[in-house]
Amino acid sequence: MNRNIFIYVAEVVLSLVIVCGLFWAAFFVTPVVHVKKVERFPFERRDAFYSAASLDEKGQSICVVGSYGKIIRTDDGGVTWEIQDTPVRTHLQAIVAWDQQSMLAIGDKDTVLITVDAGQVWNKVEVPAYPYGEQLLSATIDPDTHRAWVVGSMGTVLASDDRGNTWHMTHPETDVSWNDVTVAPDSSVWVVGEFGKVKSSRDNGETWDLIAVPTEASLNAIDFSDDTHGAIVGLSGTILVTADGGQNWQLAESGAETHLYGLLWDGSSYHAVGDAGMILSSDAQGVEWSVNKIAPQNFGWYTGITRVGRSYFISGAGAGVYSAGNWTPFEPGRRDYKDGSNNDG
Numbered sequence: 001m002n003r004n005i006f007i008y009v010a011e012v013v014l015s016l017v018i019v020c021g022l023f024w025a026a027f028f029v030t031p032v033v034h035v036k037k038v039e040r041f042p043f044e045r046r047d048a049f050y051s052a053a054s055l056d057e058k059g060q061s062i063c064v065v066g067s068y069g070k071i072i073r074t075d076d077g078g079v080t081w082e083i084q085d086t087p088v089r090t091h092l093q094a095i096v097a098w099d100q101q102s103m104l105a106i107g108d109k110d111t112v113l114i115t116v117d118a119g120q121v122w123n124k125v126e127v128p129a130y131p132y133g134e135q136l137l138s139a140t141i142d143p144d145t146h147r148a149w150v151v152g153s154m155g156t157v158l159a160s161d162d163r164g165n166t167w168h169m170t171h172p173e174t175d176v177s178w179n180d181v182t183v184a185p186d187s188s189v190w191v192v193g194e195f196g197k198v199k200s201s202r203d204n205g206e207t208w209d210l211i212a213v214p215t216e217a218s219l220n221a222i223d224f225s226d227d228t229h230g231a232i233v234g235l236s237g238t239i240l241v242t243a244d245g246g247q248n249w250q251l252a253e254s255g256a257e258t259h260l261y262g263l264l265w266d267g268s269s270y271h272a273v274g275d276a277g278m279i280l281s282s283d284a285q286g287v288e289w290s291v292n293k294i295a296p297q298n299f300g301w302y303t304g305i306t307r308v309g310r311s312y313f314i315s316g317a318g319a320g321v322y323s324a325g326n327w328t329p330f331e332p333g334r335r336d337y338k339d340g341s342n343n344d345g
Helices: 001-029
Strands: 049-054 062-066 073-076 080-086 092-097 103-105 111-115 136-141 147-154 157-160 178-183 189-191 198-201 217-222 229-233 237-241 260-265 272-275 278-280 290-293 302-308 313-316 316-325 326-329
Touching: 001 189, 001 278, 062 092, 062 103, 062 313, 080 326, 103 147, 103 189, 147 178, 147 217, 147 237, 189 229, 229 272, 229 326, 260 313, 272 313
Parallel strands: 049 092, 049 302, 092 136, 136 178, 178 217, 217 260, 260 302
Antiparallel strands: 049 062, 062 073, 073 080, 092 103, 103 111, 136 147, 147 157, 178 189, 189 198, 217 229, 229 237, 260 272, 272 278, 278 290, 302 313, 313 316, 316 326
């Protein structure tokens, strides 16, 4: 009997000790949670990169923009990359540069960013905007006047003459997204967009002429090889070419039916990229195009192609360097690519 009473008393005392300990811990002990810091890498699996700017002739300095406000830069030909801080988390669609220090990046939600110190600090600039015209899609810089041009949804065409600090609208509001803008060698400005729309201005955006083209497919990119020859690419493998400075455009056959998003004249050849890992090439006339794969098992989509030294930086669903028919992708989760042969400058 005494033994049972002892056990009962011991159980009551132990329960009280446990309860008191729990109350003490609840009121006087501060929990410490150890959370492992998530390491960011220049290239990650969720990344998309929409545009790149080559900042020197040898292709050593490259700046790339992409999803969620990400900007990365290399100054050693892609061996190492640095993630730059930006004040936004919106997708950045394009980047262009006046020089190695001064650059312009644009993107969704009327985002315009400029830097004057090689990207150590990116500042957001307010720009005029049309209602519902919140997406800025492409940018270019006039090599002669240094005027910057930006285009986007709802007919947006913006221009800046002070390296992106202030902007003015040069095109009336319209329910068309302009997907690309370029300045031709004769200083005319060209925009291309949805529903086969093409316009040009020969007075710095004061007036715009609608150009007739033989397609209603959405057009995504335009470039010129000289004063008379130019090319446009778009959805469903659409390619348009001109031999009279853009007065008349004709369809060019390539055999490709995939959507084409990016176009580059590199001084000797045209190159176009798009869906299914396709890359198309042509001479200055743009009439005949060769169709190849970036790599045999590459079926990704790509929006940008930029000349870097003797190679090409291709961006979209990931990024990589295309050189002499060989594709070297930048792999997610790495900080340096010393063994990747990406430096072809």
